[in-house]
Amino acid sequence: MNETFISDKNGYYGEFGGAFVPEMLRQNVESLRAVYYNIIESAEFKKEFNMLLSDYAGRPTPLFFANRLSNKYGAKIYLKREDLNHTGSHKINNTIGQILLAKKMRKTRIIAETGAGQHGVATATVCALMGMECVVYMGETDMVRQEPNVKRMEILGARVVPARCGNKTLKDATNEALRDWICNPENTFYIIGSVVGPHPYPDMVARFQSVISEELLTQLSGKEGIEDPDYIIACVGGGSNAAGIFYHYINRKNVRLVGVEAAGEGVNTGRTAATISVGEPGIIHGSKTLLMQNEDGQITEPYSISAGLDYPGVGPLHAWLAKTGRADYLNATDKEALTAAYELIRLEGIIPALESAHALAALGKLNFKKTDIVVVNISGRGDKDMQAYIEAKKMFK
Amino acid sequence: MNRIEKLFKTKKKNILSIYFTAGYPELNHTLSIIRELDKSGVDMIEIGMPFSDPVADGPVIQRSSEKALHNGISLNLLFEQLARVREITNLPLIFMGYINPVFKFGIENFLHKCSETGIDGTIIPDLPVEEYRKSYEPLYEKYNILNIFLISPQTPNERITYIDSIAKGFLYMVSTTATTGATNNFDDSQMTYFKKFNDLNLKTPKLIGFGISNKVTFNQACDYSNGAIIGSAFIRSLDENGPLPEIIHRFIGQIRD
Numbered sequence: 320m321n322e323t324f325i326s327d328k329n330g331y332y333g334e335f336g337g338a339f340v341p342e343m344l345r346q347n348v349e350s351l352r353a354v355y356y357n358i359i360e361s362a363e364f365k366k367e368f369n370m371l372l373s374d375y376a377g378r379p380t381p382l383f384f385a386n387r388l389s390n391k392y393g394a395k396i397y398l399k400r401e402d403l404n405h406t407g408s409h410k411i412n413n414t415i416g417q418i419l420l421a422k423k424m425r426k427t428r429i430i431a432e433t434g435a436g437q438h439g440v441a442t443a444t445v446c447a448l449m450g451m452e453c454v455v456y457m458g459e460t461d462m463v464r465q466e467p468n469v470k471r472m473e474i475l476g477a478r479v480v481p482a483r484c485g486n487k488t489l490k491d492a493t494n495e496a497l498r499d500w501i502c503n504p505e506n507t508f509y510i511i512g513s514v515v516g517p518h519p520y521p522d523m524v525a526r527f528q529s530v531i532s533e534e535l536l537t538q539l540s541g542k543e544g545i546e547d548p549d550y551i552i553a554c555v556g557g558g559s560n561a562a563g564i565f566y567h568y569i570n571r572k573n574v575r576l577v578g579v580e581a582a583g584e585g586v587n588t589g590r591t592a593a594t595i596s597v598g599e600p601g602i603i604h605g606s607k608t609l610l611m612q613n614e615d616g617q618i619t620e621p622y623s624i625s626a627g628l629d630y631p632g633v634g635p636l637h638a639w640l641a642k643t644g645r646a647d648y649l650n651a652t653d654k655e656a657l658t659a660a661y662e663l664i665r666l667e668g669i670i671p672a673l674e675s676a677h678a679l680a681a682l683g684k685l686n687f688k689k690t691d692i693v694v695v696n697i698s699g700r701g702d703k704d705m706q707a708y709i710e711a712k713k714m715f716k
Numbered sequence: 717m718n719r720i721e722k723l724f725k726t727k728k729k730n731i732l733s734i735y736f737t738a739g740y741p742e743l744n745h746t747l748s749i750i751r752e753l754d755k756s757g758v759d760m761i762e763i764g765m766p767f768s769d770p771v772a773d774g775p776v777i778q779r780s781s782e783k784a785l786h787n788g789i790s791l792n793l794l795f796e797q798l799a800r801v802r803e804i805t806n807l808p809l810i811f812m813g814y815i816n817p818v819f820k821f822g823i824e825n826f827l828h829k830c831s832e833t834g835i836d837g838t839i840i841p842d843l844p845v846e847e848y849r850k851s852y853e854p855l856y857e858k859y860n861i862l863n864i865f866l867i868s869p870q871t872p873n874e875r876i877t878y879i880d881s882i883a884k885g886f887l888y889m890v891s892t893t894a895t896t897g898a899t900n901n902f903d904d905s906q907m908t909y910f911k912k913f914n915d916l917n918l919k920t921p922k923l924i925g926f927g928i929s930n931k932v933t934f935n936q937a938c939d940y941s942n943g944a945i946i947g948s949a950f951i952r953s954l955d956e957n958g959p960l961p962e963i964i965h966r967f968i969g970q971i972r973d
């Protein structure tokens with residue numbers, strides 16, 4: 320099997336990827352595809368991008384040795400602290416990159432979709448920074464369960480537009496954003512929040528997020544004298560934080576890459592968002608990938624307690640990493656995620672995002688050796704999830 | 717010869733094509749709608765295959781698709797409903813929908829069924845020309861089904877020329893940078909675009925779609941093309957009170973009279 324993990328010129332990772340967009344979007348996507356690589360790999364762009372990552376977002380994010388968690392699981396567990404970024408998650412890495420690109424392409428209006436609201440907040444933030452108009456689409460269900468983030472976006476000057484179709488979650492918000500882009504092709508740049516969508520988005524977003532693994536290489540050398548951990552664990556919604564922390568390790572086959580999807584109430588309950596476990600090949604939001612669908616090819620409604628993982632597709636890179644066996648994909652239920660979150664809170668004093676809690680839940684599902692070095696990506700912080708944690712408190716004295 | 721090609725060979729002006737969503741308003745309306753459209757004198761019929769996530773569609777077709785799926789329509793059931801469609805109409809029939817249900821059905825299986833049923837073509841907005849050529853074209857040719865390409869106001873001239881060179885049947889010229897939906901009037905910039913497009917003197921016939929709702933917009937579109945496609949406005953009319961045949965004949969009558 321051909322095992323390159325960089326997409327080809329048509330945006331394919333093996334059989335997954337591509338750009339399945341209607342003719343009305345073709346020109347937008349094509350003009351982005353034609354310029355993105357040269358712009359983002361240019362010295363000038365990198366200089367500005369890196370300056371904002373360090374001085375504005377607060378990078379590099381720390382690599383923290385979690386002593387008590389390590390004792391509990393019998394391995395050396397490090398946490399990559401993406402939760403300490405400005406705006407509280409890894410999403411800012413990508414939005415800084417894309418807004419710089421939008422400016423270079425002379426676009427004046429930004430649109431975005433959001434699930435948990437983290438990508439929406441990160442987009443609204445860079446729009447404020449750059450003085451650009453910002454419209455964020457968000458499912459009505461998500462607007463209720465992630466209300467603090469709706470308010471944050473509005474304070475930052477963004478207009479939050481509810482998506483009222485389907486389950487009113489991330490998939491429906493993405494549909495609305497795509498429709499907006501069809502209607503406003505001239506002035507609008509669509510900042511997609513994960514490694515999903517038509518080519519070149521999956522590759523572009525992975526490149527912006529790859530700063531996570533780039534830092535990890537040097538941070539781990541500093542602490543352990545080696546660049547390669549035994550395991551890297553990250554949660555997977557669309558898959559951008561996972562793509563970012565896997566990126567520089569993909570061809571280092573001695574490092575086990577583990578993605579963790581949201582099982583919701585359980586993989587086989589019909590109330591799940593574990594796309595790689597239950598999905599089949601198909602086309603969603605412009606890319607061929609694995610997706611949750613019924614026998615008629617209708618996309619089925621996902622479910623997870625975590626709005627950021629509540630998506631019926633997955634980035635084509637992950638579909639390919641799963642198919643080739645390069646990465647393993649586990650899943651964690653709502654309850655397992657809540658338990659893992661409380662464990663981190665009480666052992667290390669860190670309140671993770673519900674999404675990141677799914678990655679932590681994998682610690683109990685893997686058999687470590689005492690000497691194993693394990694890195695867990697804490698993709699975001701839990702401020703937005705306080706309501707869920709407060710409600711779960713009686714479970715964890 | 718494929719029925720679509722035959723139509724464009726014999727009729728050059730004022731072609732009227734109507735889109736409706738299969739399974740809407742009621743699950744079993746599919747054949748009755750086709751029968752009445754045939755009797756009312758339309759030239760071609762587009763049968764919408766509902767999809768859960770119709771990103772190129774505006775609110776009316778989103779809603780009709782959602783309702784149709786709720787009613788229980790599926791591609792399998794649609795083929796069953798249409799098993800004897802050729803006993804009631806000789807008009808060209810086109811399936812319009814999104815790629816995922818077709819992909820799931822299996823492309824060869826789908827085209828085989830289309831050909832058995834008497835479907836003449838497909839319009840699949842999210843199947844780009846390039847993907848069609850790479851993976852689908854030989855099968856379409858094998859079953860003599862035409863895949864109709866879209867052209868939008870954003871499509872550059874050299875790409876229009878390219879698409880024209882490989883197109884069969886007709887070009888679906890999207891009238892505006894918007895999703896599907898009805899408008900009451902075309903503005904100057906749209907008329908300029910129609911004219912510019914018409915002046916390219918393409919080899920393939922063309923129909924204008926998106927935003928056509930009444931006699932005015934239909935005639936405006938026909939001035940610069942071989943005809944036009946009406947979708948959302950027709951679907952909205954199906955919500956009116958009264959017997960289906962009456963509604964359909966009244967609607968088509970208002971466009972044509």
Ligand SMILES: Cc1ncc(COP(=O)(O)O)c(C=O)c1O
Nearest residue numbers: 437513556557558559560627699
């Ligand atoms: C904190 C956090 N982690 C993870 C995700 C999931 O996205 P991805 O899989 O693209 O990293 C989200 C999405 O909203 C998030 O907010």
